[in-house]
Amino acid sequence: xxxxxxxxxxxxxxxxxxxxxxxxxxxxxxxxxxxxxxxxxxxxxxxxxxxxxxxxxxxxxxxxxxxxxxxxxxxxxxxxxxxxxxxxxxxxxxxxxxxxxxxxxxxxxxxxxxxxxxxxxxxxxxxxxxxxxxxxxxxxxxxxxxxxxxxxxxxxxxxxxxxxxxxxxxxxxxxxxxxxxxxxxxxxxxxxxxxxxxxxxxxxxxxxxxxxxxxxxxxxxxxxxxxxxxxxxxxxxxxxxxxxxxxxxxxxxxxxxxxxxxxxxxxxxxxxxxxxxxxxxxxxxxxxxxxxxxxxxxxxxxxxxxxxxxxxxxxxxxxxxxxxxxxxxxxxxxxxxxxxxxxxxxxxxxxxxxxxxxxxxxxxxxxxxxxxxxxxxxxxxxxxxxxxxxxxxxxxxxxxxxxxxxxxxxxxxxxxxxxxxxxxxxxxxxxxxxxxxxx
Numbered sequence: 425x426x427x428x429x430x431x432x433x434x435x436x437x438x439x440x441x442x443x444x445x446x447x448x449x450x451x452x453x454x455x456x457x458x459x460x461x462x463x464x465x466x467x468x469x470x471x472x473x474x475x476x477x478x479x480x481x482x483x484x485x486x487x488x489x490x491x492x493x494x495x496x497x498x499x500x501x502x503x504x505x506x507x508x509x510x511x512x513x514x515x516x517x518x519x520x521x522x523x524x525x526x527x528x529x530x531x532x533x534x535x536x537x538x539x540x541x542x543x544x545x546x547x548x549x550x551x552x553x554x555x556x557x558x559x560x561x562x563x564x565x566x567x568x569x570x571x572x573x574x575x576x577x578x579x580x581x582x583x584x585x586x587x588x589x590x591x592x593x594x595x596x597x598x599x600x601x602x603x604x605x606x607x608x609x610x611x612x613x614x615x616x617x618x619x620x621x622x623x624x625x626x627x628x629x630x631x632x633x634x635x636x637x638x639x640x641x642x643x644x645x646x647x648x649x650x651x652x653x654x655x656x657x658x659x660x661x662x663x664x665x666x667x668x669x670x671x672x673x674x675x676x677x678x679x680x681x682x683x684x685x686x687x688x689x690x691x692x693x694x695x696x697x698x699x700x701x702x703x704x705x706x707x708x709x710x711x712x713x714x715x716x717x718x719x720x721x722x723x724x725x726x727x728x729x730x731x732x733x734x735x736x737x738x739x740x741x742x743x744x745x746x747x748x749x750x751x752x753x754x755x756x757x758x759x760x761x762x763x764x765x766x767x768x769x770x771x772x773x774x775x776x777x778x779x780x781x782x783x784x785x786x787x788x789x790x791x792x793x794x795x796x797x798x799x800x801x802x803x804x805x806x807x808x809x810x811x812x813x814x815x816x817x818x819x820x821x822x823x824x825x826x827x828x829x830x831x832x833x834x835x836x837x838x839x840x841x842x843x844x845x846x847x848x849x850x851x852x853x854x855x856x857x858x859x860x861x862x863x
Contacts, residue, residue, distance in 0.1 A: 453584075453775060453779070453855055453858035453859050453862050454779045454851060454854065454855045454858065455577045455581065455850065455851060455854045455855075459577060459580065459581075460573075460577070460847055460850055460851065463573055463576050463577070463850075464573070464843075464846070464847065467569050467570070467572065467573040467846055467850070468569070468842070468843065468846065470490070470494075470568070470569045470572060471565055471566065471568075471569035471842055471846060472542045473490070474487065474490070474560065474565040474568055474569060475540075475542055475543075475544065475560050475565045476542045476543070476544060476545075476546075477544070477546060478531030478532075478544050478546055478558045478559055478560045478565070479529075479530065479531060479546075479548070479558065480530060480531060480532075480533065480548055480550060480556075480558055481530040481595060481596035481597075481598050481599045481601070481602070482508050482509065482530070482551075482595050482596045482599075482601070482602075483509070483530075483548065484509040484529040484530055484593075484595050485509055487509075487529045487568070487593075488504060488509045488510070488511050488529065488593060488595075489504075491511050491513075491527075491529070491568060491571075491572065491593045492504050492511050492513075492593075494572050494575070495511070495513035495572075495575060495591065498515075498575055498576055498579045499515065499579060500513035500514060500515050500575065500579075500591065501513065501514040501515070501516075502514075503614075503615075506592075506606050506609050506610070506611060506614075507594075507595065507602065507604075507605030507606030507607070507608065507609040507611065508595050508596070508602070508605050508609075509529070509595045510592060510593060510594055510595055510602070510605070510606045510609070510611075511592065511593035512590065512591075512592050512606075512611065512615055513575065513590070513591040513592070513593075514588065514589070514590050514591075514615060514616070515575075515578065515579060515582075515588070515589040515591075516588050517582050517585060517586055517587060517588070517589070517861075518586040518587070519586060519587070520585070520586035520587025520588070520861055521587045521588075521619040521620065521860055521861060522587060522588040522589075522590065522616045522617065522618045522619050522620075523587065523588075523589055523590070523618060523619065523620045523621075523622065523857055523860050523861055524590045524591075524592060524618035524620070524621040524622065524800070524805070525571065525574065525589070525590070525591050525592070525621075525622050525623070525853060525857065526591075526592050526594055526603075526621065526622070526623045526797060526800070527564070527567040527568045527570075527571035527591075527592070527593055527594065527623070528564045528567055528568075528593075528594050528595075528597035528598075528602065529564060529568060529593050529594060529595055529597075529602075530564060530595055530596050530597060530598050530599075530602070531544075531558050531559055531560045531561070531562075531564065531565075531598075532558070532559055532560070532561045532562060532598055532834060533550055533556040533557065533558060534557060534558070534559040534561045534834065534835075534836050535557035535559065535836055536557070536559040536561070536836055537836040537837055538836070538837055538838070538839040540839055544557075544558060544559045544560065546558040546559075559836065561833065561834050561835060561836065561838050562598065562626075562833050562834055562838070563625070563626035563814060563833065563838070563840055564597070566626045566814065566840055566842060566845055566846060566849065567624065567625070567626070567849070568593065569846055569849075570624070570845075570846050570849030570850050570853065571591065571593070571849075571853070573846065573849070573850040574591075574849070574850050574853040574854050574857070575591055577850060577854045578854060578857055581854075581858070584858060584862055585857070585858055585861035585862045586861065586862075587860075587861045588616050589857065589861065590615060590616065590618060592606065592611070594606060596796075597795065597796055597797075599758070600646065600757075600758040600759035600794065600796045601796070602796060603796040603797065603798075603799035603800065604796065604799055607799055607803060612803060612805075617805075618800075618805050619805070619806070619860075620768060620805065620806050620807070620808075620860055621797075621800035621801070621805045621806070621807040621808075622807070622808055622809075622853070622856055622857070622860075623795075623797045623807075623808075623809045623810075624809065624810050624811070624812050624849055624852055624853060625795070625809060625810075625811055625812070626811070626812055626813075626814040626833075626840055626845060626849075627811040627812060627813050627814055627815075628814065628815060628830065628831065628832045628833050628835075628838065629788075629815075629832075630786075630788075630811060630812075630813030630814070630815065630820075631813045631815050631816070631817040631820040631821070632813050632814055632815060632816060632817060632840075632841040632844040632845050632848065633784060633813060633817065633844055633848055634784050634785075634786060634812075634813040635776060635780060635784060635785045635786070635810055635811065635812055635813070635848070635852055636785075636786055636787070636788040636810065636811035636812075636813070637764070637769055637772075637773055637785070637786075637787060637788065637808075637810050637811065638764060638769075638787065638788055638789065638790045639764055639766045639769045639770065639787070640763060640764060640766055640790075641722040641761055641762070641763050641764075641790045642762050642763070642764050642790050642791070642795075642809055643759075643761060643762035643790070643791060643793055643794050643795040643797075643798065643809070644693070644695070644720040644721060644722055644761055644790070644791070644792045644793065644794055645720065645721050645722065645724075645727050645757075645759060645760050645761040645794065645798075646718060646719070646720055646757075646758040646759045646794035647718070647719045647727070647731060647755055647756065647757050647758060648716065648717070648718060648719075648755070648756040648757075648758055649716075649717040649718075649719055649731070649734055649753065649754070649755050649756075650714065650715070650716055650717075650752075650753075650754040650756070651676070651714070651715045651716075651717070651734075651738050651751055651752070651753050651754075652712065652713070652714050652715075652751055652752040653669040653672050653673050653676065653712070653713045653714075653715070653738070653742060653747065653751045654669060654712060654742075654747055654748060654749050654751065654752075655667040655668055655669035655670075655672065655710060655711070655712065655713075655745075655747060655748070656710070656748055657709065657710050657711065657712075658709075658710045659708055659709065659710070660707065660708035660709060660710060661708060663710070666710040667710075667745065667746050667747055667748065668710050668745075669703065669710075669711065669712055669713040669745075669747065670703055670704070670710075670711065670713055671745060672713070672741050672742055672744075672745035672747060673701060673703070673713040673715060675741045675744070675745070676715070676737060676738055676741040676742075677698050677701070677715070679737045679740075679741060680696050680698070680717075680734060680737055681696065683696060683730060683733045683734065683737065684696055687729075687730075687733055688726065688730070689726075692721070692722065692723060692726045693720075693721070693722060693790075693792065694719075694720070694721050694726065694730055695718070695719065695720040695721075695792050696717060696719055696730070696734065697717060697718050697719075698715055698716070698717050699716050699717065699718055700714075700715065700716040701713065701714070701715045701716075702714050702715075717734070719731065719734065720792040720794070721761070722761045722790070723761075724761075727761075731755055734753070735753045735755075738751045738753050739751060739753075758794060759794040759795065759796045759798060760796075760798040760799065760802055761794075761798055762794075762795045762797055762798040762801070762807075762809060763798065763801050763807075764801075764807065764808045764809060765801065765806035765807055765808060767806070768806045768807070768808045769808045771859065772808055772810070772856050772859060773785055775855060775856070775859040776810075776852065776855060776856070779851070779855050780851070780852075788811065793833075795809060797809050808856075810852060810856075812845060812848050812849050812852060813845070813848070814840035814841055814842075814845040815830060815840075815841060816841040817841075
């Protein structure tokens, strides 16, 4: 006999989902609206607390304590301090697959300007000892709160799945070092090695209630490149007696763009952005110049070639300008490209569409932001990272109609439409886990 589960995804969208396994095998693999509503108040309280009290990368001590305490209360085996401040919670439930669900924990050095009643007022010292404002401007507070809700739903529904569930609270996603740190600290050897790894990320380009995915490459690799160009100093009124690194830097910046336009296959996305250029102290003094670049690519071979080309261009322009010595080029990798396993993604998309509806699970273009969730796929674990819309639907529709840009991730104004977004995160994560563990 069929019964209907009403899953509330946003204030303006109510989906009726049949739970008859014989007509829709995926439909029963989801928490009921009653279960989600029952735990929602405590999830919201946690979200507000986390938003009000953000912590920077590798300094998530109190955040980790809050997550660990809740996981212990749910009966998970909890280990703290993995890879710094990382939390690992394991729930064993008989024979079956092992599935990892990851949330990131860190916030950003940004001063919040949302005007929310629970806006962050936190100031902390960064790694160089400088006081900076701190804000959850990327939605990691949404991720953590929904993750705790999912942990409770999975513990409540143990009769519907078999296997081992590993939930990790990961530090330092924003700096690209947290996943590597946890893996180096034995995440995949001290604990059961996952057969699959899952994650979600809130989206500033989708309305709340909508889920997005990309099969294959979803997030780019990221490298920071610092270039120091040397000249021969002197008075700006006698430039003939100097070698001006500002002019060399200007030519370098322009030539760097030809790496994208003339050396790269147009079908292989490449971004080279000079985010900072600094040199000099006075109008009339020829200085030394330093540039800071961010480089984004997908394919490893493209990444290697582009970075080599940047170094070649910098050295070549220095020679052309008569610089007294080669520029210093320092490359600092931030993250590898995130590749969603196509078969796993296809499987999860089919199940989510069976639960949420075809129109609410949409394919999106890959983005040039980065995510260190990539490390799990590179470790040989089929992985998938889905986007969950977090923009209030009416505001989203109005912005689409008018063309007015809305605040994005890493904006001081980023304020997710948290109630429907949190509920959607819990539904998506629990549905995915039940799909992988429920057979």
